[in-house]
Structures are given as C-alpha cells and as structure tokens.
Amino acid sequence: MKHKATLIVIMAITLLASCNRNKTDETAKQIDTIPEIVMHIQKCSRLYTAEYKFHKIITHLDKKTIKASLFKTDMSFDIPMSQRKIAIPMDATVKAYIDFSNFSEKNITKFGNKIEVTLPDPRIIMTSSRIDHEGIKKDVSLVRSNFSDEELLSYEKQGRDQIIKSIPQTDILERAKMNAANNIIPMIKLMGYDEKDITISFRKGLNNNINNLIDKTTIEHEK
Amino acid sequence: MKNKNKSRLSIKSLISNVAVNPLLQVAIIAIAAIIILAGLYWLNKDNSISIEENKKIDITPTMIKSIENIGEWEFLQVNDEELTDTTRHSFFGDDKLVRIYYGTLRLGINLHETNKDWIKVDHDTIKAILPPIKLLDNEFIDEARTKPFSETGTWTDKDRKALYNKAYNAMKARCMAADNITKAKNNATIQFNNILHSMGFEYVKIRFDK
Numbered sequence: 042m043k044h045k046a047t048l049i050v051i052m053a054i055t056l057l058a059s060c061n062r063n064k065t066d067e068t069a070k071q072i073d074t075i076p077e078i079v080m081h082i083q084k085c086s087r088l089y090t091a092e093y094k095f096h097k098i099i100t101h102l103d104k105k106t107i108k109a110s111l112f113k114t115d116m117s118f119d120i121p122m123s124q125r126k127i128a129i130p131m132d133a134t135v136k137a138y139i140d141f142s143n144f145s146e147k148n149i150t151k152f153g154n155k156i157e158v159t160l161p162d163p164r165i166i167m168t169s170s171r172i173d174h175e176g177i178k179k180d181v182s183l184v185r186s187n188f189s190d191e192e193l194l195s196y197e198k199q200g201r202d203q204i205i206k207s208i209p210q211t212d213i214l215e216r217a218k219m220n221a222a223n224n225i226i227p228m229i230k231l232m233g234y235d236e237k238d239i240t241i242s243f244r245k246g247l248n249n250n251i252n253n254l255i256d257k258t259t260i261e262h263e264k
Numbered sequence: 265m266k267n268k269n270k271s272r273l274s275i276k277s278l279i280s281n282v283a284v285n286p287l288l289q290v291a292i293i294a295i296a297a298i299i300i301l302a303g304l305y306w307l308n309k310d311n312s313i314s315i316e317e318n319k320k321i322d323i324t325p326t327m328i329k330s331i332e333n334i335g336e337w338e339f340l341q342v343n344d345e346e347l348t349d350t351t352r353h354s355f356f357g358d359d360k361l362v363r364i365y366y367g368t369l370r371l372g373i374n375l376h377e378t379n380k381d382w383i384k385v386d387h388d389t390i391k392a393i394l395p396p397i398k399l400l401d402n403e404f405i406d407e408a409r410t411k412p413f414s415e416t417g418t419w420t421d422k423d424r425k426a427l428y429n430k431a432y433n434a435m436k437a438r439c440m441a442a443d444n445i446t447k448a449k450n451n452a453t454i455q456f457n458n459i460l461h462s463m464g465f466e467y468v469k470i471r472f473d474k
Contacts, residue, residue, distance in 0.1 A: 080438065081343040084447070086455040088375075089336040089400070094329040103318040110312045120315075132329065134403055138338070141455065146462045168368065169403040174425040190361060190415040190424075192319075199321045201408035207326040216331065224335040224375055231383035232390065232463060258368075 086141040090163070090220035092134060093213055099129040099200035105185075125181045127188055129196060130173040133204050137163045137217030157240040158225060163217040165208060166256035170201055205259060209251045218243055335375030336400040339455060340448035342369040342439040347413065348431040350423060359417025361424075365431040367405040369439040371397055371448040379473070389467040390460050396473055397448045399440060405432055 105123035109116050139160050150157040181187055222241040229239050282288050349362040377395040384391045407428060453470045460468045 080345075082444065082447070083341045083343070084451045085338055085341050086451070087338040087372075089334055089338065092330075092332040092334045094332075096327045096329040098324055100322045100324055101318075101320075102322065106316050108312075108314050108316055110310055112307050113310065131408060133408070134401070136334070136336075141459065144459055144462060149462055149464070151464070167406065168370070168401060170406050170408040171403060172407050172424075172428075174421040174428070177421045187418060189412075190363070190419065191412040193424075194363075194410055194412050195319065196321050197408040197410070201406075203321075203323070204326050211328065216333070220333045220335070223333065228383060229463075231381065231385075232465075233385050 086144070087138040088141060088221065088224060089136045089138045090224060091137040091213055091216040093136075093211060095133045095135060095204050095207070097131050097133070097200055097204055099131055099196050099203075100127070101129075101196050102126040122182050122184050125179070125185050125188065127177065127179040127193075127196070129193070129200065130176040131170060131197065131200050131204075132173070133170040133201065134168045135165060135204075135208060135213065136168050137165050137213050139163055139217070139221050154235070155238045155240070156229060156234055157242060158229070159242050159244070160218075160221055160225070162244065162254060163214055163221065164254050164256050165213060165217075165251075165259070167201070167205065167259040170197075170204075172197055205255065208255060214251060214254065336370070336372060337375060337452075338370045338372040338400060339397070339451040340371040340444060342371070342444060343367075344369065344435045344439055346431040346435050348427055348434065349413075350419075350427050350430070352417065359419070361415050361417075361419045361427065362413035363427060363431075364411040364413055365405055365407070365428070365435070366409045367431075367435045369404045369435065370400040371444060372400050373397060373452060374400065385465075388465065389469060390463075390465040391469045392456055392460065392471075394452060394456065394470065394472050397445050397452065399436075405435065 103125055105120040106117055107120060141161070143161065148159050148161075150159070179188060225241055226236060226239050230236055282292065344367050346365045346367070347362065348365060349360060352359040373395045375395075379393060382393045382395075405428070449472065452472075456470050457468050
C-alpha cells in the first residue's frame with residue numbers, strides 16, 4: 042500500500058514538472074519574436090550631391106566624488122580606486138541634398154538660347170552613424186561596475202551631437218552647390234543647350250544660416 | 265554710583281528669585297534650549313552629502329575621413345524603428361539585452377550610373393532612360409540614436425555588434441520589398457516628368473534601364 046502511494050506521488054511530481062517545462066519553452070519562444078514598432082514610408086525627390094564621412098573617438102572619464110556641505114562649508118573628495126574610462130570610435134555620414142519636390146517652371150528662366158536654373162537651398166542631413174564595437178577600449182576599476190548599455194548609448198548620443206555641431210566648420214554647403222551644378226549641367230546639355238548658356242544659381246546669403254539648413258530629422262532628438 | 269549699585273542689586277535679586285522660583289528656572293532653561301536648537305538648525309539646514317559622477321563625454325576633435333561628390337537621387341524614404349533583442353540562457357536564469365535601432369533606407373537612382381545619352385531630345389519630345397532603382401546607401405542605421413530598452417546580465421561589445429547586425433538585416437529585409445521598389449519607380453517617373461515638363465518639353469517619356 043505504502044509503495045503504491047509513493048508511486049502515485051512520484052508520477053504526480055513528474056507530470057507537474059513536465060507541464061512546467063512546456064510553459065518555459067513557450068516563454069523562451071516569445072522572447073525572440075518582438076516585431077518592429079514603426080515603419081514610415083515617404084515619397085520624395087532629393088538629389089544628394091556631397092557626402093562627408095566623419096570619424097570621432099568619444100572619450101569619457103569618471104570618478105565617484107563625495108560632495109558634502111557641512112556647517113555652511115562645502116567640501117568634495119574623490120573616492121580612491123573609483124575611476125572608469127572608455128574610448129568609443131565612431132563614424133558618421135553626413136550628406137547635402139537639394140529638394141526637388143517643389144521644383145517648377147518658376148525655377149527656370151529662359152532668354153533666347155540661355156537658361157538659368159535657380160535651385161532650392163541645399164539641406165544637410167546625417168544619414169547614418171556607426172560604432173566600432175571591436176575598437177572600444179575601456180578601463181574599469183575593480184570597485185566599479187561595468188558601463189551599462191544606457192551609459193554607453195548616452196555617450197554615443199553626445200558624440201553624435203558633437204559631430205552635428207562641427208558641421209558648420211566644413212565647406213559642405215559650397216561643395217553641395219558646386220556638385221549640384223556638376224550633376225544638373227550635363228543633364229541640361231543633353232537637352233540641347235551649350236554649356237556656356239547654362240547658369241545654375243542659388244539664393245544669396247545662404248551661408249549665414251548653415252545651422253538652419255541642417256535637416257530637422259538630424260537634430261530633433263537633441264532635446 | 266547710585267545707579268550702578270541699583271543695577272547690581274536688581275541682578276542679585278533676579279538671581280535670588282531664580283534660585284527660589286522653579287517656574288522661572290524652567291522658563292530660562294526652555295529659552296536657552298530654543299536658542300541652541302535654532303542655532304543648530306541654522307548651521308545644519310543646508311547640510312547635504314551626495315556621491316556624484318561625471319556623465320558627460322570629453323570634447324575631442326572630429327576628423328573628416330573622406331569627402332565624395334555624389335549624384336544620388338532619392339525617390340522613396342523608408343524610416344524604420346527596430347526593437348531588437350538577444351537572450352542568453354544560463355543555469356541561474358536568462359540574461360537579456362533589448363535596444364531600439366533607428367534607420368532610414370533611401371531608394372532611388374545613382375546619376376553616376378546613367379548611360380552616356382540617357383536623355384535624348386526628339387523634336388518636342390524628350391526621352392530619359394533612368395538607371396535601376398536601388399538602395400542608395402548600405403549604411404542606413406543611425407546607431408548613435410539607438411535607445412536602450414532593457415538590460416539584464418553582462419554584455420560584451422561583440423554581443424552589441426551582433427545585435428546591430430540583427431537589426432540591420434531585419435530592416436533591410438522588410439524595407440527592400442518589391443512593393444517599395446515599385447513605389448520608388450512610380451515616384452521617379454512622376455518627379456522626372458515634372459522636372460522635364462518644367463524645362464519646357466511638352467511630351468516626356470521615361471523608362472528604366474534593365
């Protein structure tokens with residue numbers, strides 16, 4: 042009788058365990074099937090004329106510092122052995138484009154055999170950025186925790202912002218305008234115009250507002 | 265002289281009063297305690313102690329690696345967000361890293377790939393043969409815009425690279441669908457029609473190179 046009871050208990054435990062295993066498998070399957078959040082499709086007509094590839098090494102150093110204010114006296118001191126540092130190599134691609142979506146007859150002036158095409162202002166956009174994960178170097182003190190994913194992404198975002206801030210120091214707008222002409226003039230030549238009769242122009246005073254010409258999708262995440 | 269003697273007498277009488285009057289003693293002790301407590305509060309009211317760390321990156325130079333003259337005409341832009349995860353199973357439980365990647369795939373034509381006479385004028389008609397629609401840039405993820413979602417356990421830079429590749433492949437597979445290529449093609453035809461009409465041509469014929 043005793044043996045029978047023991048057998049029943051063992052069978053029940055085995056059955057319960059097998060049920061639990063099935064549940065775990067289902068959960069594991071669910072983990073890897075996270076779908077995309079958003080896909081936004083937009084029709085456009087943009088002629089990209091200049092491409093700049095930037096390289097930057099993001100560096101960060103931090104120590105834990107105790108800051109205290111006691112009896113109206115401020116004091117601060119670094120906790121020994123609390124230093125961490127990291128260097129993250131990063132590449133980014135910035136392009137300049139002319140938006141042709143509102144291009145019309147208003148942009149063209151003809152007098153005799155001559156043609157003048159007034160192009161819209163070039164715009165600047167960061168099209169991609171990439172972290173060289175294999176090139177990352179870090180030094181973390183024994184008493185400190187490793188860099189978290191949130192910290193790493195925060196440093197990378199700050200590096201991206203520094204690259205965007207350095208764009209006005211380049212000659213990307215001048216190059217974009219020159220290359221726009223280099224792309225458009227051969228097209229117009231194929232339409233039967235002589236090269237000397239073709240003028241490509243932009244509005245005056247463009248260079249003063251380079252920061253306004255950076256595409257909003259590049260800087261909207263700077264908030 | 266008389267005044268001095270008077271004030272000495274009044275202090276002496278006050279002390280003798282305090283010595284014999286317990287209520288006065290309690291009142292004086294209470295006033296003294298209030299003054300001391302107020303003083304201590306004033307000295308300590310701004311006391312604080314905190315452990316701080318620098319969260320900013322250093323200012324380092326940004327180098328220009330290359331400059332290229334390009335002629336990429338974009339007709340369709342696909343903005344994608346990809347929630348990508350990786351899980352590591354172990355005896356003590358599962359570790360998980362989840363990130364949100366952002367990318368923009370640009371479909372269009374490369375003007376540097378056009379034939380020599382890709383635009384031809386025949387009386388009042390203009391004919392253009394456009395190169396095939398393709399993905400204009402294989403680097404389309406803005407990795408520095410990636411957002412952290414969750415992290416348990418310890419992950420290496422190699423794991424992060426693998427996660428990037430997973431997001432890259434998923435985005436490319438989804439966005440390079442035949443439907444999107446057709447949309448880009450149709451829009452290219454509309455846009456080139458508009459530009460060539462604006463140039464003064466009455467009849468425009470657009471076709472794509474095979």
